[in-house]
Amino acid sequence: MEDKLINIAQGKQRHEMHASEAVFEQEMDKVFGRCWLFLTHESLIPNFGDYVVTRMGTDEVIVSRQRDGSIKAFLNTCRHRGAQLCPNEAGNARGFVCAYHGWAYGSNGDLQSVPFDEQLYDGLLDKCKNSLHEVAKIDSFYGFIYGCFDQDAPSLPDYLGDVKWYLEPYMDLSGGVELIGPPGRCLIAANWKTPSENFVGDAYHVGWTHSSALRSGGSIFSPLAGNSVLPPEGAGLQITSKHGSGLGVLWDAYAGVHDGELANELMAFGLAKEQRLIKEIGAERARIYRSHLNGTIFPNNSFLTCSGIFKAWQPRSANSTEVFSWVMVEKDMPSDLKEAFTKSVHRTFGVAGYWESDDNDNMESETYMAKGHQAKKKMLNSQMGISGDRIDSDLPGVVGKSAIGETSYRGYYRFYGDLMGSDSWAEVSAKGDNWQDQLIKATV
Amino acid sequence: MSEKTVKTKEPLVTKRAQDLQALFVQPASEETYHAVEKFLYKEARLLDSKMFRTWLQDVVSEDVRYIVTSTELRANNERRYDLPDQVYLFDDDYRQLSIRVEHDLDPQNWRSSPQEVYCRFVTNIEVFETDDPQEFTVRSNCLLIRSRRSYQTDQFFCTRVDVLRQDAGPSGFKLKSRTIDYPERCVSGHNMLVYL
Ligand code: FES
Numbered sequence: 357m358e359d360k361l362i363n364i365a366q367g368k369q370r371h372e373m374h375a376s377e378a379v380f381e382q383e384m385d386k387v388f389g390r391c392w393l394f395l396t397h398e399s400l401i402p403n404f405g406d407y408v409v410t411r412m413g414t415d416e417v418i419v420s421r422q423r424d425g426s427i428k429a430f431l432n433t434c435r436h437r438g439a440q441l442c443p444n445e446a447g448n449a450r451g452f453v454c455a456y457h458g459w460a461y462g463s464n465g466d467l468q469s470v471p472f473d474e475q476l477y478d479g480l481l482d483k484c485k486n487s488l489h490e491v492a493k494i495d496s497f498y499g500f501i502y503g504c505f506d507q508d509a510p511s512l513p514d515y516l517g518d519v520k521w522y523l524e525p526y527m528d529l530s531g532g533v534e535l536i537g538p539p540g541r542c543l544i545a546a547n548w549k550t551p552s553e554n555f556v557g558d559a560y561h562v563g564w565t566h567s568s569a570l571r572s573g574g575s576i577f578s579p580l581a582g583n584s585v586l587p588p589e590g591a592g593l594q595i596t597s598k599h600g601s602g603l604g605v606l607w608d609a610y611a612g613v614h615d616g617e618l619a620n621e622l623m624a625f626g627l628a629k630e631q632r633l634i635k636e637i638g639a640e641r642a643r644i645y646r647s648h649l650n651g652t653i654f655p656n657n658s659f660l661t662c663s664g665i666f667k668a669w670q671p672r673s674a675n676s677t678e679v680f681s682w683v684m685v686e687k688d689m690p691s692d693l694k695e696a697f698t699k700s701v702h703r704t705f706g707v708a709g710y711w712e713s714d715d716n717d718n719m720e721s722e723t724y725m726a727k728g729h730q731a732k733k734k735m736l737n738s739q740m741g742i743s744g745d746r747i748d749s750d751l752p753g754v755v756g757k758s759a760i761g762e763t764s765y766r767g768y769y770r771f772y773g774d775l776m777g778s779d780s781w782a783e784v785s786a787k788g789d790n791w792q793d794q795l796i797k798a799t800v
Numbered sequence: 801m802s803e804k805t806v807k808t809k810e811p812l813v814t815k816r817a818q819d820l821q822a823l824f825v826q827p828a829s830e831e832t833y834h835a836v837e838k839f840l841y842k843e844a845r846l847l848d849s850k851m852f853r854t855w856l857q858d859v860v861s862e863d864v865r866y867i868v869t870s871t872e873l874r875a876n877n878e879r880r881y882d883l884p885d886q887v888y889l890f891d892d893d894y895r896q897l898s899i900r901v902e903h904d905l906d907p908q909n910w911r912s913s914p915q916e917v918y919c920r921f922v923t924n925i926e927v928f929e930t931d932d933p934q935e936f937t938v939r940s941n942c943l944l945i946r947s948r949r950s951y952q953t954d955q956f957f958c959t960r961v962d963v964l965r966q967d968a969g970p971s972g973f974k975l976k977s978r979t980i981d982y983p984e985r986c987v988s989g990h991n992m993l994v995y996l
């Protein structure tokens with residue numbers, strides 16, 4: 357058995373990572389305890405007192421809009437005996453009262469009142485020392501709010517690194533996007549990394565896994581059904597970044613997975629905006645706006661721009677993941693188009709999404725097979741396009757040889773391996789100093 | 801946070817359930833009741849047998865609207881947070897249901913081979929008249945158990961509110977609309993690629 361979980365030099369990973377509870381426990385510490393994790397979008401908590409309850413790894417957190425417009429997040433755990441503080445998914449509240457004994461906290465996390473405080477605690481309860489446990493760092497990019505438990509983590513812009521340049525045209529320069537909630541939620545019997553790695557860079561599976569969805573649905577990707585053609589050379593890009601986030605680009609594929617009249621309307625909307633953006637931001641980035649991006653913000657936050665799919669794969673255990681599915685949509689889309697789009701996103705990639713179910717089947721089987729005593733010791737292969745990865749002066753990140761490749765798998769697991777093998781962010785950063793070389797020099 | 805809140809309004813979800821009662825007023829005749837019962841059992845049989853194309857043809861009306869929502873969990877006394885609390889897991893017309901059916905039956909739908917097996921239990925059937933003598937509101941509960949591969953059994957359960965229209969075809973009625981607010985917020989059954 358190869359000794360390492362992750363073999364960067366050859367683009368391989370030990371299958372055990374998809375089912376081992378021991379690996380999972382370590383991940384909660386070294387991955388979810390350290391990385392920037394998606395929390396919510398500003399459009400879902402616009403006003404003072406608005407909150408959502410979401411997950412960071414196996415922890416529940418309350419994310420709450422403060423009086424000054426800033427955002428804080430806290431463990432959803434009462435400081436007294438540890439009961440769940442807020443059982444709701446979203447709302448507006450001036451504070452949170454625990455159902456067990458009635459300790460009451462403000463939306464800023466301060467412990468404000470304790471029933472019969474004076475009679476029962478003889479002045480020995482210091483409320484200032486019993487505020488809710490606060491998430492160390494909160495920041496946002498283009499309205500997407502992320503939190504991080506580790507004070508030593510790099511800033512969110514640094515953490516996102518090279519993928520920002522690709523996301524900016526659609527998420528920001530377009531006039532901005534919003535998330536439409538509430539999310540669909542379901543539980544799949546898959547390790548959280550299996551969907552994360554698929555979204556980060558698997559254009560390879562589309563024609564085969566989704567053969568039936570492509571044939572029945574009639575999207576712009578339909579010619580790929582049954583692997584009857586390979587997208588032509590130059591159809592897109594694949595890139596990865598220092599901290600594992602990565603994405604694929606399919607040029608000009610704005611209507612994405614949508615079908616019928618909706619696809620035509622979307623194409624027209626995207627084209628018209630691209631024409632306008634060419635004047636404002638130049639042809640190159642305007643084209644990225646209208647191109648279909650699949651990606652994952654490391655570790656567990658995936659998206660398909662243009663198709664409008666936005667996901668958090670929340671780990672429950674090594675073999676169980678809760679899927680949260682939102683709709684991501686350009687703010688200035690006309691409201692009737694937005695509504696049809698929203699429903700089509702859930703129809704394709706929601707809880708009852710017929711594309712999504714094709715994918716989940718693979719993710720569940722990768723996880724199921726990883727429990728095999730012999731199978732788990734074997735190495736998985738992400739070598740497509742290895743030795744073809746390069747630096748490109750016009751394109752940020754490490755860029756793969758073609759749109760169909762596994763460059764962003766390799767980048768994702770390179771960083772994952774660094775995290776799992778390090779005791780601090782300083783060590784992680786040192787290991788990643790020559791991250792580009794590590795990927796470019798990788799070979800079979 | 802010492803202020804005591806006094807509940808003055810029903811929570812939104814309670815209000816929705818109560819508003820629905822307006823549809824359940826005038827029970828239909830015994831004869832209609834039995835015809836509807838037969839229709840629902842036939843539908844369950846076709847779906848359990850994966851005869852999806854026959855289901856579309858004989859049971860589903862071409863102007864159908866098939867809706868399954870999932871409702872976000874909010875506090876009973878929530879007043880100020882007014883973003884939508886429902887997500888449409890399904891909001892399909894006939895064409896969209898046909899896409900799902902063809903997706904499932906496609907020879908390259910890998911997840912459908914070997915086949916999943918279904919068993920539906922339809923109960924608590926109530927049939928009510930509407931303003932239109934040809935149409936009836938039908939409330940029923942459905943428990944669907946799905947067995948998949950050798951290691952997976954899933955349960956789906958819900959209350960369905962249907963509008964059926966009398967029809968000269970082989971089933972006696974056609975399904976004009978089905979509306980389900982799915983009770984389980986986080987769907988434990990992997991996906992909802994089933995017709996409830
Ligand atoms: S556990 Fe929350 S008040 Fe006691």
Ligand SMILES: [Fe+2]
Pocket residue numbers: 561562565566715
């Ligand atoms: Fe997929």
